[in-house]
Amino acid sequence: MDKQFITRGVKRCSSGKFLLWILPWVAMLIFGLYSAGLCLVKGLNQTNMDNRFAFGLWIFLDLTVIALGAGAFFTGFLLYILKMKELRAVINSAVVIGVVCYSGAMCALAVDVGQPLRFWFTFWYPNVHSMLTEVTFCITCYLTVLMIEYLPIVLKNRKLRDVPEFLVFEHELHKLIYVLAGVGTFLSFFHQGSLGGLYGVLRGRPFAFREGLAIWPSTFFLFILSAAAVGPSFVLLTSWLVQTISKKRLVKPEAMQMLGRISGLLLAVYVLLKTIDTLVWINRTSPGNGFPAAQYYAWHPFGTWILFTEIALLGMVPALILLTPKLRARTGWLVSAAAMACCGVALNRFVQTVQTLAVPTLSFDKFMTYTPSWQEVGTFLAVLAYGVLVYSFSFRYFQLFPDERELKLEVARVEEEPALVGRY
């Protein structure tokens, strides 16, 4: 039915099958939109957050998806600025992931901030003392850049490129894409950093407070590095997932391994710096503020296991796997390591958001617990469903993996090899 919109030479499932695939996600999105609607109309009393526990599931979600979405800027940087041509195979997919992650995060933030009719206040009356101001400006700008980067992918659709204006504009815009890649990298560095800096400057929360360089706490740099490290891992993981679900070869193993190697290298540097940062914090920063670091881990379930899991199990281990050529060459190890790296950064964002607020600071404080309300979970699920839907439609109608056609012919070549030998 929709064959004329699908890229020539690639196979996609029937419209009926596709409808069956998207139906549950649409249902989830509707439920999520209802939840988000309740929060927007009735206010944040619909959530289990309060003045003390002001950051919850949504901020954890925001920080995680923005870190995972870093694959878009970092892959763009590697391809268009450093000219790593192998990454052309995944750049379109990385851009879609970026669009999904950043727009999803913006939507969740809009619900979290509330007062949708006053969304423009943050731009018109920005607070000079808030790192969130930089985050808001940078994310808005970067989402705009991502949307412009997404535009050529959309305009390259088989039917749309029949319109000469679209074809020519796509071609000309693509020629200038390196400018956007450069701007995207600049913006991403700053907003990833500012999101980290947001926690590092919390003097009233010694669990999160960090020393640093000039006005930037160490978390500023650690957030940039961790996002750059897991971005390629998430692109790798997504590509593998799409390959598995669609039962097609989409990306050459060399490109996957290159993503893994880059991710492993950056992850290793991140783990090293994170370890140094943690040691400085345990031995200097926290005691200097009158808080022995051990006390933060006395509150269960946040024992020292969480620190070990974050740095060693989900940091050092995947870094070593990704840096070992023999292990990297095996899909099982490669994908598992990428998944572990992504979980590691998600855990880091969870710790920064939830553990920071949960542990007591003052002597009369209590250990706080928080469970998200169903409205919060619903909004979270809406972002997830939205992401899956945008990616599914993009995969069906746009050319997300430029090597797909070539790889299909490669499979045919392997099958036909005996018949071709000596014949032509």
Place this chain on the structure above:
Amino acid sequence: MLPWNYGFHWTAGTMIFMGAFYTVVVIVASTLFSAALRSRRALRGRQTERIRWAEDFHDLPARDRQCRHVLTGEFGYRECPHAFDCRQCETHSHLVARRPPDQASEPEEDIFGMAFPLDRVYHRGHTWVHSEPDGTVTVGLDDLGRRLLGEPDRVDLPQPGGRVSVNGTAWHAHKRNADVRILSPVDGEIVATGGPDAPWYLKIRPDRMDFRNLLGGHEIRPWVMREMERLQLALSAEGAAPTLADGGVPVQDIAAVYPQADWDAVCGEMFLEA
């Protein structure tokens, strides 16, 4: 923070932040504006066909972008840097100067039962060009291209008086689910149109009698052999098993014997369309 806010005052931090923010806004806006401007210029300059081919060529698998001198064994591997327009290629000129094309001893090449007359030159998108005594050229589909389309369901030919450009659209052919554009081998003005039942599709008055971008003589056999291999792979990839029987020749209407194959994909592959 911003000049229109209450209590605003200029500080170094404000200037850095605003400077960076507005620089980004200006860069993004001028990139968009520049792309729009260049598009307008390209559209006015009738560059659409050139751009369409540039895009299609870019999207071809690397194996299909091979230089013609790879076909003849002069290079082991070389991707064409000029999108099959050898008129711009210095390497091609050097190689031709070093080894001028052989004079054909036979009037035509018979390859797997297909006739490729050597009195004409061939485009890699399966069209040929034949020079006529009146200074025009005729353009038609080569034997493999003809067998791929068999009896086309419909052919959309351009109007006489119109123009075609090298690697731009010459005409459209429809066969089963396939809607393919056939690439023009020459630049020029269309003088007359023929069709599937005529000996040629287009009669063109070329801008220049420069056919350096087209294949001829000793290049035909290795090229057609490569095309047959590509066809077999395309058929196999589109689920058209069983493959061509060894020793056989392509039938007159290949599409008819592969009713289950996605003919649009096969034709796109063979006629170099993304």
